[in-house]
Amino acid sequence: MNILRTITAVSGPSLSRGFSASAQKNAKYSCKLLVVGGGSGGCTMAAKFARRFPRDAVIVLEPSKDHYYQPLWTLVGGGEFKVKDTHRLEADVLPKKAKWVQDYAEVVVPGDNLVKTREGHEIQYEYIIIAVGIDNDYAKVPGLYEALEDKNSGVSTIYSPAYAEKTFNDIKSFKGGEMLFTYPNSPMKCPGAPQKIAYLAESYLSANPDVRSKTHISYNTCLPVIFGVKKYATELVKVAERKNIEVRYRTVLKAVRHDKKEAVFYHKPDCETEEPSNSQDIVYPYDVLHVAPPMLPPRFLRENACIADTAGYLAVDKYTMQHVKYTNMYGIGDCCNTPNSKTAAAIAKQCYVVEQNLLHTMENDSPKEKYNGYGACPLLTSYNTCIMAEFVYDGVPRETFPFDQSKESKLAYYMKRDLFPFMYWNVMLKGYYHGPEFARKIFHPFQD
Numbered sequence: 001m002n003i004l005r006t007i008t009a010v011s012g013p014s015l016s017r018g019f020s021a022s023a024q025k026n027a028k029y030s031c032k033l034l035v036v037g038g039g040s041g042g043c044t045m046a047a048k049f050a051r052r053f054p055r056d057a058v059i060v061l062e063p064s065k066d067h068y069y070q071p072l073w074t075l076v077g078g079g080e081f082k083v084k085d086t087h088r089l090e091a092d093v094l095p096k097k098a099k100w101v102q103d104y105a106e107v108v109v110p111g112d113n114l115v116k117t118r119e120g121h122e123i124q125y126e127y128i129i130i131a132v133g134i135d136n137d138y139a140k141v142p143g144l145y146e147a148l149e150d151k152n153s154g155v156s157t158i159y160s161p162a163y164a165e166k167t168f169n170d171i172k173s174f175k176g177g178e179m180l181f182t183y184p185n186s187p188m189k190c191p192g193a194p195q196k197i198a199y200l201a202e203s204y205l206s207a208n209p210d211v212r213s214k215t216h217i218s219y220n221t222c223l224p225v226i227f228g229v230k231k232y233a234t235e236l237v238k239v240a241e242r243k244n245i246e247v248r249y250r251t252v253l254k255a256v257r258h259d260k261k262e263a264v265f266y267h268k269p270d271c272e273t274e275e276p277s278n279s280q281d282i283v284y285p286y287d288v289l290h291v292a293p294p295m296l297p298p299r300f301l302r303e304n305a306c307i308a309d310t311a312g313y314l315a316v317d318k319y320t321m322q323h324v325k326y327t328n329m330y331g332i333g334d335c336c337n338t339p340n341s342k343t344a345a346a347i348a349k350q351c352y353v354v355e356q357n358l359l360h361t362m363e364n365d366s367p368k369e370k371y372n373g374y375g376a377c378p379l380l381t382s383y384n385t386c387i388m389a390e391f392v393y394d395g396v397p398r399e400t401f402p403f404d405q406s407k408e409s410k411l412a413y414y415m416k417r418d419l420f421p422f423m424y425w426n427v428m429l430k431g432y433y434h435g436p437e438f439a440r441k442i443f444h445p446f447q448d
């Protein structure tokens with residue numbers, strides 16, 4: 001492999017940890033590997049390649065100075081953690097041997113191996129990994145953003161560090177009435193979290209039977225099922241029944257009238273993707289409303305149609321993670337159009353596939369490793385129980401442990417709360433975690 005062909009920054013600030021201040025404009029850089037996005041996927045891939053290559057051969061293009069372990073925001077909403085417990089500085093999680101350009105990617109010219117940034121920098125690359133995640137689309141629900149911003153509205157979301165603590169404040173100060181939870185009509189990350197927070201809220205309120213007896217809780221989902229994998233859906237329906245949570249299927253939030261404390265929904269028939277023209281508004285009053293917002297691909301992908309599919313997600317092969325058109329481009333994580341559940345657990349599996357296949361590409365060979373669609377969702381059902389859903393493409397369960405994971409377990413809860421954050425910060429972001437397959441082989445030696 002010709003790593004010595006790697007050229008590092010040809011102009012631009014020279015700073016000791018390979019950090020490039022965003023203050024300077026119009027700098028030109030060149031690198032072996034450009035990683036766009038320094039979240040879960042980008043940081044993990046940068047760690048894997050930075051240790052193989054000379055200093056600054058890997059550039060990470062990431063605008064934010066903050067890095068969050070997002071899966072813990074559910075337990076922030078449940079009051080077990082504060083947002084600060086989920087936070088590290090980006091500078092502390094990026095590999096020291098990589099150069100960080102703190103800016104947004106704006107334009108990619110794949111034919112020229114070039115990315116242009118918002119501040120006017122140009123980055124020439126030999127290989128590129130796109131890992132820009134998925135964005136909340138508050139504007140799709142009129143009134144939602146204003147309600148989130150109003151401290152006393154009773155409207156919150158665990159899908160943002162700005163509002164996750166508000167969720168617990170709303171639950172804590174609730175004195176009875178209508179509590180609504182929603183699931184959006186769009187692709188989203190961690191599709192289990194909208195119901196996890198409903199179960200936590202119900203558990204919290206159950207500790208005060210007086211308040212619980214005066215409360216009606218509903219879970220309003222655009223889907224016709226409670227969860228996409230049948231084995232776990234069967235158990236989750238029982239959990240919702242036991243907790244006396246009304247599940248309203250095919251029910252989509254379309255507006256929030258927070259001055260009147262009303263949430264407006266429409267009914268989504270079978271085959272429609274958007275609101276049918278003849279649909280009637282369904283109005284539910286609320287005292288507390290938790291919204292899982294609609295989501296959409298980041299602007300960088302929506303505005304660079306040459307690398308995206310028609311929906312705006314990065315167009316990659318669902319097995320190799322290689323771009324369908326540009327062989328020196330790979331994708332990882334939530335921004336890809338692979339039909340898996342968008343989770344950090346999926347990234348743990350994808351990162352090995354991307355690493356191995358990109359190494360083959362660098363050797364002028366074709367990609368060999370295949371991503372099987374693995375994703376996992378620790379479905380918290382209370383403050384000490386959890387259903388540990390694990391599955392691959394087409395909703396086929398693929399469980400690691402030697403017990404039926406569709407049953408609520410305490411072990412799964414403590415893995416979610418304590419083990420996974422530890423693994424994330426100390427093993428995954430350093431590029432050493434490839435998912436629980438090794439453990440699965442130990443517990444199930446005779447399965448493939």
Ligand SMILES: Cc1cc2nc3c(=O)[nH]c(=O)nc-3n(C[C@H](O)[C@H](O)[C@H](O)COP(=O)(O)OP(=O)(O)OC[C@H]3O[C@@H](n4cnc5c(N)ncnc54)[C@H](O)[C@@H]3O)c2cc1C
Pocket residue numbers: 036037038039040041042061062063064069070071072073074103104105106131132133134158159160189190193298300332333334335342343344345346347376377378
């Ligand atoms: C409430 C909640 C609960 C969750 N629970 C779980 C769980 O239990 N288990 C689980 O496995 N997963 C869970 N997840 C999902 C998991 O956190 C995400 O799937 C994962 O973090 C996605 O990683 P990513 O690298 O694709 O995107 P991100 O980590 O979001 O990173 C994307 C990065 O790209 C950057 N970026 C965006 N635009 C540009 C641009 N133009 N140029 C450069 N950089 C850009 C962003 O600043 C960001 O840093 C949860 C998520 C949430 C919000």
